Amino acid sequence: MTGAILTLWRRELVRFWRQPSRVVGAIGSPLVFWALLGSGFGRSFRPAGAPETTGYLEYFFPGILVLVVLFTAIFATISIIEDRHEGFLQGVLAAPVPRSAIVAGKVLASATLATVQAAALLLLGVVAGVAPSAVSPLFSAAAVLAALAVGLSALGVFIAWRFDSIQGFHAVMNLVLVPLWLLSGAAFPASGAAGWVQLLMAINPLTYGVAALRQVLTGASLPGEPGLAPSLGVVLVFGCAALAAGVAEVSREGRR
Numbered sequence: 001m002t003g004a005i006l007t008l009w010r011r012e013l014v015r016f017w018r019q020p021s022r023v024v025g026a027i028g029s030p031l032v033f034w035a036l037l038g039s040g041f042g043r044s045f046r047p048a049g050a051p052e053t054t055g056y057l058e059y060f061f062p063g064i065l066v067l068v069v070l071f072t073a074i075f076a077t078i079s080i081i082e083d084r085h086e087g088f089l090q091g092v093l094a095a096p097v098p099r100s101a102i103v104a105g106k107v108l109a110s111a112t113l114a115t116v117q118a119a120a121l122l123l124l125g126v127v128a129g130v131a132p133s134a135v136s137p138l139f140s141a142a143a144v145l146a147a148l149a150v151g152l153s154a155l156g157v158f159i160a161w162r163f164d165s166i167q168g169f170h171a172v173m174n175l176v177l178v179p180l181w182l183l184s185g186a187a188f189p190a191s192g193a194a195g196w197v198q199l200l201m202a203i204n205p206l207t208y209g210v211a212a213l214r215q216v217l218t219g220a221s222l223p224g225e226p227g228l229a230p231s232l233g234v235v236l237v238f239g240c241a242a243l244a245a246g247v248a249e250v251s252r253e254g255r256r
Contacts, residue, residue, distance in 0.1 A: 004095070004097040004101045004102075004105065005101050005104045005105040005108060006105070007105070008092075008101075008102065008105025008106060008108075008109065009105050009108045009109045009112070010109075011109075012076065012079060012105070012106065012109030012110065012113070013109055013112065013113065015079065016076065016109075016113055057128075057130055058130045058218075059189075060186070060187070061125055061130045061131065061217075062186070062210050062213035062214040062217060063181070063184065063185070063186020063187060063210055064121065064186070065118050065121060065122060065125075065141070065145060065213055066145075066148065066181065066184065066186060066206060066209055066210050066213065067181055067186065068114070068117050068118045068121055069114040069115070069117075069118045069145055069148055069149045069152060070152055070177060070180075070181055070206075072110070072113050072114035072117050072118075072149075073110045073111060073113075073114040073149050073152040073153040073156055074110075074152055074153075074155070074156040074173055074177060075156075075173070076109065076110035076113055076114070076153070076156070077106060077110055077153065077156030077157050077159075077160045078160060078166055078169060079106075080106065080157065080160040080161060081160055081163055081164065081165070081166050081169060082166070084164065085164075099247070099250045099251045100247045100250075100251070102250060103154070103157055103243070103246045103247050103250050106153070106157050107150060107153040107154050107157060107243065107246065108153075110149070110153035110156060110157075111146065111149035111150045111152075111153045112149075114145075114149035114152070114153065115142065115145050115146045115149045118142075118145045118149070119142050119145065122138060122141055122142065122145075123138075126138070131217055132217060132218075137216050137217055137219070140216040141213055141216050141217055144209065144212045144213050144216060144232070144235065145213070147232075147235050147236060147239055148206075148209040148235055148239075150239045150242075150243070151205065151235065151238045151239035151241075151242045151243075152242075154239065154242035154243040154245070154246040155242045155245075155246075157246040157249075157250070158242065158245045158246040158249050159172065159173070161246075161249050161250055162249070180204060180206055181206060183197065183200050183201050183204050183206075183207070184201070184204055184206035184207045184209070184210045185201060185207050185210045185211060185225065186206075186210050189222050189223070189224060189225070190202075190207070190224040190225065191222065191223045191224035191225075198224070205234055205235065205238040207226070208226055208230070208231040208232075208234035208235055208238075209231070209235050211225045211226050211227075211228075211231045212228060212231035212232050212235060215227075215228045215231070216228070
């Protein structure tokens with residue numbers, strides 16, 4: 001089983017790095033978001049309760065890290081649909097390995113790619129002065145990113161397994177992921193939002209991922225933001241639940 005997981009993991013990594021456009025798209029889009037929105041809002045927006053030295057670029061940075069993880073982890077799972085069309089997935093399903101190994105291999109590969117790219121942006125944030133240079137908060141942030149990447153990758157596997165069309169997958173992902181990210185506290189704090197928006201943010205698992213990242217990087221939370229311990233708990237529960245859902249979906253009879 002371990003051999004099957006590592007084989008699938010290695011295959012996904014090799015495939016990704018042989019497609020430079022995916023690398024550019026996964027990390028380039030969030031960088032453009034960060035540069036344009038951060039610079040545009042920089043002098044007109046400051047989150048309530050944040051230090052006077054905190055500008056929008058600093059506030060926005062944890063959300064951009066989550067966006068990198070989101071883009072990479074979810075869209076890396078498009079390979080499931082491609083593998084089905086090419087016949088590779090049918091061969092894997094016919095092999096004498098449990099389907100949980102297929103999920104584990106796909107999730108591990110997607111989470112690895114997402115974490116590596118987000119970590120690269122995290123180091124860029126250190127150079128840009130929007131992230132601390134101390135080793136401890138950087139490692140803590142990388143751990144949060146890895147946990148979030150596992151959950152989002154498993155969610156991607158769960159959804160991609162139900163689709164035969166890459167276009168349909170893209171359409172549903174755009175409909176789901178953009179609101180999911182916007183309602184995470186990445187672009188605006190919950191404290192100033194309408195009541196119904198605050199409710200949606202409270203049940204959004206990405207809200208807790210962004211909050212955990214912001215707190216391990218800055219050492220402080222904003223008004224209305226969940227604390228570090230509950231945020232980490234929700235991220236871990238989300239990852240476990242998404243993995244269980246992915247395994248259950250792939251193991252269902254009739255799903256190919």
